[in-house]
Amino acid sequence: MSSPSRTRALMAELRRSLGEDDPMPPRIEPLRIPDPPIRVFPKPRPRSRYADEAAAHTTALVGIGRVGTRYATPVVLQFQAELAVAHAAVAAELPDGWADEHGLLPLRSRVGDHREFLLRPDLGRRLDADSLERLRSTATKGVDVQPILADGLSAVACMGSGLALLEHLTAECTQRGWTVGTPLCAKFARVWLEDEIGQEVGCKVAVILLGERPGLGTGDGLSAYMVHQPAIGKTDSDRNMISNIHARGITPPDAARRLALLAGSMLEQGTSGVSLDLSPLVAELGDAGGVGLREPQVREPLVFVGDDDGGPE
Amino acid sequence: MILEPLLPTILSVRRIPDADPALLRAYGADPDRHRSLGLITADQDDPVYVALDEATKHSGVDVVFARSFWAGAGSASGKLSGEVLGVLAATDPAEIDEGLRAMIRCLEHDACFYGANDDGSIAVFPHVIPSLGRYLSRESGLEVGSPMAYLVAPPMEATVALDAALKAANVTACKIFPPPTETNFAAAWLSGTLPDCEAAALAYAEAVVDVARNARQL
Structure with a gap:
């Protein structure tokens, strides 16, 4: 049974058809945990200026201090709250009909349900019979670039910034004079599904945009995997990828531009993956070369311990 | 939302x-x-x-x-x-x-009620009962086990929405409670087949949302 209440299912349907549905989970109010009666603070140690500077540019768990041999309570609580966000993102499912509503051709892997999707990556890499039939009869064949939007491990990310990324990428490709394939949306998809889809439509370059494994505090990140001459049997060494596509990482327009540059060199050199020579692109890819300094990153607090001003004096 | x-x-x-x-x-x-x-x-x-x-x-x-x-x-x-x-x-x-x-x-x-506007200050109850029990069948005069749409909204919204619901599906009004009821809402009980009751409830909810968005036409 999909919903315990017929009326609630009807209203959810109406909400979607009125365009009032928000795919993101509701904002959770940060928890407030009162201070314990006695708090023993560790002796503050002078912090290294270099470490502070480095920590400001990442949301990774560095420069978080310690209490004895353990993490401080706020760090542990924040960690657990962020883990919960990640769990929720993994558990989210792309609603049936979402692809249709957004003008994408709906496809589905051989996976039966969400649990099977998590447990059987092999099934997520192949299309089911209906989808294969639909793809063969509907999709445009022999294109230069075939973009595929997919849920991957975070349907939240796919519904969040997936469409924007797809639009930007299509625009970038058309602008360069390439033909772009029918926009597709695959449910329960793993990265390697692009091999079968690309092989069927006979495209030169296939790129799958899918929700990435949620990390701490990022349930809404997308990754893009690109492969030249897709065919079943291609491996990860044949792919180039960009990860961390979300508002706080690489923004969709920026990611679309980089993907188009990658696709350009694949079309030019006729290969992809480790054998693709990216050295001519260093100047254009800029940060993608990994030399630039990222903007300072702020970790969004999900839990507050003690008073607003950071605890008693 | x-x-x-x-x-x-x-x-x-x-x-x-x-x-x-x-x-x-x-x-x-x-x-x-x-x-x-x-x-x-x-x-x-x-x-x-x-x-x-x-x-x-x-x-x-x-x-x-x-x-x-x-x-x-x-x-x-x-x-x-x-x-x-x-x-x-x-x-x-x-x-x-x-x-x-x-x-x-x-x-x-x-x-449950549903919010018809963003802050939930307009509430609508577009409920479909697939199969009536002994209580509401007695109150409505319908057979036990028949479907019924139980529709409630504030006075203005309910009036406009009831008209929309009655026209949207092959349903009959078995009871209409014009405002004010005890709680100052207005309600209606509609009977028909289950798909008709569902269509009526959907039309009702949609009309309430529409009134909430466009409260004044003149």
Whole structure:
């Protein structure tokens, strides 16, 4: 049974058809945990200026201090709250009909349900019979670039910034004079599904945009995997990828531009993956070369311990 | 975000296993058949009426009393009053327990108002009952087991929406409660096949949202 209440299912349907549905989970109010009666603070140690500077540019768990041999309570609580966000993102499912509503051709892997999707990556890499039939009869064949939007491990990310990324990428490709394939949306998809889809439509370059494994505090990140001459049997060494596509990482327009540059060199050199020579692109890819300094990153607090001003004096 | 459930809060649930005959009579029960009472108050009246009906499908209880309080939960007489008191009666206290559990399940997972605007200050109850229990079938005059759309909204919204619901599907109005009811809402009970009732409820909710968005046409 999909919903315990017929009326609630009807209203959810109406909400979607009125365009009032928000795919993101509701904002959770940060928890407030009162201070314990006695708090023993560790002796503050002078912090290294270099470490502070480095920590400001990442949301990774560095420069978080310690209490004895353990993490401080706020760090542990924040960690657990962020883990919960990640769990929720993994558990989210792309609603049936979402692809249709957004003008994408709906496809589905051989996976039966969400649990099977998590447990059987092999099934997520192949299309089911209906989808294969639909793809063969509907999709445009022999294109230069075939973009595929997919849920991957975070349907939240796919519904969040997936469409924007797809639009930007299509625009970038058309602008360069390439033909772009029918926009597709695959449910329960793993990265390697692009091999079968690309092989069927006979495209030169296939790129799958899918929700990435949620990390701490990022349930809404997308990754893009690109492969030249897709065919079943291609491996990860044949792919180039960009990860961390979300508002706080690489923004969709920026990611679309980089993907188009990658696709350009694949079309030019006729290969992809480790054998693709990216050295001519260093100047254009800029940060993608990994030399630039990222903007300072702020970790969004999900839990507050003690008073607003950071605890008693 | 609109059309999100506004969940009812159950404020109190009490049992009287061996009620006094005078009390039984006063609340509409029959001392010859009934001995135990189950009482519930909540801050939304219509979900409770649906839940009382649900209880009659799960156990041998009769709904002997169900009344809304004047002007609704916003003017409650106490923090446990809410806007409705529902009373189940049965011979066996175990039947009461089972009935109350069915009610709580229904209030937590099924019957609820929905917000028709972003802050939820306009509420709509476009509820479809796939199969009527003994309570609402008696009140509506429909057969036990037939479907019914139970539609509630504030006066203006309800009036416009009822017209839309009646025109949207092959349904007949078995009862219309024009405003003001006790809680100053307006309601209607529509009967038809289940798909028709669902279509009517959808049209009703959509019309309420439309009135909420365009309150003044002139």
